[in-house]
Amino acid sequence: xxxxxxxxxxxxxxxxxxxxxxxxxxxxxxxxxxxxxxxxxxxxxxxxxxxxxxxxxxxxxxxxxxxxxxxxxxxxxxxxxxxxxxxxxxxxxxxxxxxxxxxxxxxxxxxxxxxxxxxxxxxxxxxxxxxxxxxxxxxxxxxxxxxxxxxxxxxxxxxxxxxxxxxxxxxxxxxxxxxxxxxxxxxxxxxxxxxxxxxxxxxxxxxxxxxxxxxxxxxxxxxxxxxxxxxxxxxxxxxxxxxxxxxxxxxxxxxxxxxxxxxxxxxxxxxxxxxxxxxxxxxxxxxxxxxxxxxxxxxxxxxxxxxxxxxxxxxxxxxxxxxxxxxxxxxxxxxxxxxxxxxxxxxxxxxxxxxxxxxxxxxxxxxxxxxxxxxxxxxxxxxxxxxxxxxxxxxxxxxxxxxxxxxxxxxxxxxxxxxxxxxxxxxxxxxxxxxxxxxxxxxxxxxxxxxxxxxxxxxxxxxxxxxxxxxxxxxxxxxxxxxxxxxxxxxxxxxxxxxxxxxxxxxxxxxxxxxxxxxxxxxxxxxxxxxxxxxxxxxxxxxxxxxxxxxxxxxxxxx
Amino acid sequence: xxxxxxxxxxxxxxxxxxxxxxxxxxxxxxxxxxxxxxxxxxxxxxxxxxxxxxxxxxxxxxxxxxxxxxxxxxxxxxxxxxxxxxxxxxxxxxxxxxxxxxxxxxxxxxxxxxxxxxx
Numbered sequence: 279x280x281x282x283x284x285x286x287x288x289x290x291x292x293x294x295x296x297x298x299x300x301x302x303x304x305x306x307x308x309x310x311x312x313x314x315x316x317x318x319x320x321x322x323x324x325x326x327x328x329x330x331x332x333x334x335x336x337x338x339x340x341x342x343x344x345x346x347x348x349x350x351x352x353x354x355x356x357x358x359x360x361x362x363x364x365x366x367x368x369x370x371x372x373x374x375x376x377x378x379x380x381x382x383x384x385x386x387x388x389x390x391x392x393x394x395x396x397x398x399x400x401x402x403x404x405x406x407x408x409x410x411x412x413x414x415x416x417x418x419x420x421x422x423x424x425x426x427x428x429x430x431x432x433x434x435x436x437x438x439x440x441x442x443x444x445x446x447x448x449x450x451x452x453x454x455x456x457x458x459x460x461x462x463x464x465x466x467x468x469x470x471x472x473x474x475x476x477x478x479x480x481x482x483x484x485x486x487x488x489x490x491x492x493x494x495x496x497x498x499x500x501x502x503x504x505x506x507x508x509x510x511x512x513x514x515x516x517x518x519x520x521x522x523x524x525x526x527x528x529x530x531x532x533x534x535x536x537x538x539x540x541x542x543x544x545x546x547x548x549x550x551x552x553x554x555x556x557x558x559x560x561x562x563x564x565x566x567x568x569x570x571x572x573x574x575x576x577x578x579x580x581x582x583x584x585x586x587x588x589x590x591x592x593x594x595x596x597x598x599x600x601x602x603x604x605x606x607x608x609x610x611x612x613x614x615x616x617x618x619x620x621x622x623x624x625x626x627x628x629x630x631x632x633x634x635x636x637x638x639x640x641x642x643x644x645x646x647x648x649x650x651x652x653x654x655x656x657x658x659x660x661x662x663x664x665x666x667x668x669x670x671x672x673x674x675x676x677x678x679x680x681x682x683x684x685x686x687x688x689x690x691x692x693x694x695x696x697x698x699x700x701x702x703x704x705x706x707x708x709x710x711x712x713x714x715x716x717x718x719x720x721x722x723x724x725x726x727x728x729x730x731x732x733x734x735x736x737x738x739x740x741x742x743x744x745x746x747x748x749x750x751x752x753x754x755x756x757x758x759x760x761x762x763x764x765x766x767x768x769x770x771x772x773x774x775x776x777x778x779x780x781x782x783x784x785x786x787x788x789x790x791x792x793x794x795x796x797x798x799x800x801x802x803x804x805x806x807x808x809x810x811x812x813x814x815x816x817x818x819x820x821x822x823x824x825x826x827x828x829x830x831x832x833x834x835x836x837x
Numbered sequence: 838x839x840x841x842x843x844x845x846x847x848x849x850x851x852x853x854x855x856x857x858x859x860x861x862x863x864x865x866x867x868x869x870x871x872x873x874x875x876x877x878x879x880x881x882x883x884x885x886x887x888x889x890x891x892x893x894x895x896x897x898x899x900x901x902x903x904x905x906x907x908x909x910x911x912x913x914x915x916x917x918x919x920x921x922x923x924x925x926x927x928x929x930x931x932x933x934x935x936x937x938x939x940x941x942x943x944x945x946x947x948x949x950x951x952x953x954x955x956x
Binding site: 419424470555572576 | 845848872878951952
């Protein structure tokens with residue numbers, strides 16, 4: 279799932295929670311909203327945190343694709359395969375050679391087009407993270423300067439409220455409202471100007487802070503901050519950040535009132551206002567975003583009610599509805615969206631594998647739809663003696679045999695090309711154009727349809743005087759024949775992928791979506807062309823089928 | 838000359854006033870035991886005192902010498918408060934950008950009336 283998709287689907291949910299919050303903030307137990315924000319955070323963070331940094335890159339890549347290049351998504355296969363294929367070079371329809379020069383470069387270009395978006399995201403992420411972390415460490419340094427408090431009430435209170443984590447209570451004159459810092463070794467800091475004689479207020483404050491500690495609220499706030507850093511480009515996430523932080527506070531207030539009883543509500547609210555009053559000398563800030571949070575907090579405190587079964591059921595019902603309607607539908611949506619996107623993401627490595635390894639690489643099954651027609655080079659599969667097959671070919675009258683749905687093709691020893699369009703009944707000789715080997719070598723380098731391992735070989739053959747012949751078919755299929763003493767090598771350019779089998783002086787290639795029937799016909803052709811004996815052909819065919827069925831999960835053997 | 842000092846700084850000064858010139862290392866030992874500060878924290882505070890001109894560094898051994906007397910030192914009033922912006926968790930920082938403002942006297946009294954009316 280891309281980062282943008284996650285962000286968008288989470289935004290829908292955040293909006294729903296915001297709406298519910300604006301209507302029912304003071305009616306429902308505050309726990310409801312904390313849980314809903316938790317769901318939103320999971321939507322925002324979980325897939326990202328599970329995947330590797332590379333996946334984040336991929337996610338951002340998707341984001342970029344969605345934003346900038348929908349065209350690339352709609353037709354990723356031909357463009358990438360142009361670059362990656364072995365023999366079967368796929369070109370857009372009617373491609374003049376000059377255009378070939380740029381077409382195969384597209385995948386590379388896409389990669390470099392992606393990076394600005396990824397960079398922008400990374401820079402935003404880094405800035406955002408620094409924005410949180412730098413002040414944190416600066417202030418932490420100051421917090422450490424707090425001094426112990428000598429106050430009997432606090433000592434007594436501390437003894438009666440023991441947590442498994444060691445909680446320190448200290449005093450700091452830099453601050454004006456109580457605060458807690460540290461997740462695993464929490465420290466409660468009280469301002470110096472607090473009224474230390476007013477024990478009931480002190481008890482409220484300490485209980486409030488202890489509730490934060492018990493609930494790991496500092497950790498929650500950091501996770502929220504992480505969500506903001508990852509989704510810094512999404513304003514809804516920022517809104518969620520602010521509201522969720524307020525709700526953590528409200529949830530905490532609720533707990534304090536529960537503990538001390540409803541009678542304490544006014545005292546607690548007044549204590550809050552008193553703390554606000556003591557914030558003196560502060561520079562006035564921009565006012566603005568919605569209602570004053572203090573006011574919201576006071577109303578929330580004053581309206582805190584006993585949780586009845588009715589409100590609990592209402593809260594559970596509503597929260598479940600919101601989650602089911604908004605979180606899961608978004609989830610489904612993202613799944614379908616992901617399935618649209620995935621092929622590009624997952625196929626790219628598969629194609630690269632196919633192109634760069636010298637053995638048959640079973641193409642990842644996820645990419646089946648697009649990799650069906652990937653050519654597999656069987657040449658280097660030592661177990662099934664393709665070199666021996668090639669020896670038989672070289673010993674025969676023919677130098678190459680090719681077959682697809684439309685044509686059978688043979689190259690004779692004298693390099694004439696025979697084509698049959700009726701499954702081998704009638705063969706016609708076709709005329710080929712001569713192509714300058716140097717020009718072709720250059721073209722090949724730029725277009726690079728040949729996987730790395732054979733490019734060098736082909737280039738040296740071309741440099742050493744190999745002849746190049748060219749044939750254009752009616753349906754814009756083109757074929758180049760590289761011919762020298764060691765045999766014929768066919769390079770095929772076709773507008774779209776078709777099932778095919780090829781054996782030439784260099785390789786045996788096969789597309790994975792070939793049917794067993796077609797492979798059978800191919801061996802029949804080898805027999806009728808006197809390349810293989812009938813027994814040899816049958817044996818080879820059986821071995822090949824067995825191998826393909828076993829090794830290529832998406833090899834479509836239709837019988 | 839009157840110098841405003843934070844409690845943390847006063848703790849350091851107190852040691853110097855009581856014990857006279859003291860090496861920084863020794864101050865760190867004392868504060869670690871008495872106040873629970875780490876060595877880094879103590880050195881940070883000493884640095885602040887040096888910057889303010891409350892103490893002077895004398896070599897060798899980083900000996901600290903008080904430049905102000907107990908009478909000249911004054912408790913810092915909580916005017917330059919930091920947690921109006923930040924309270925140990927990252928939220929205040931954002932909140933401060935988006936409307937967490939200091940309340941005016943009118944707003945304070947309005948909130949008080951609000952509590953009264955809801956009581």
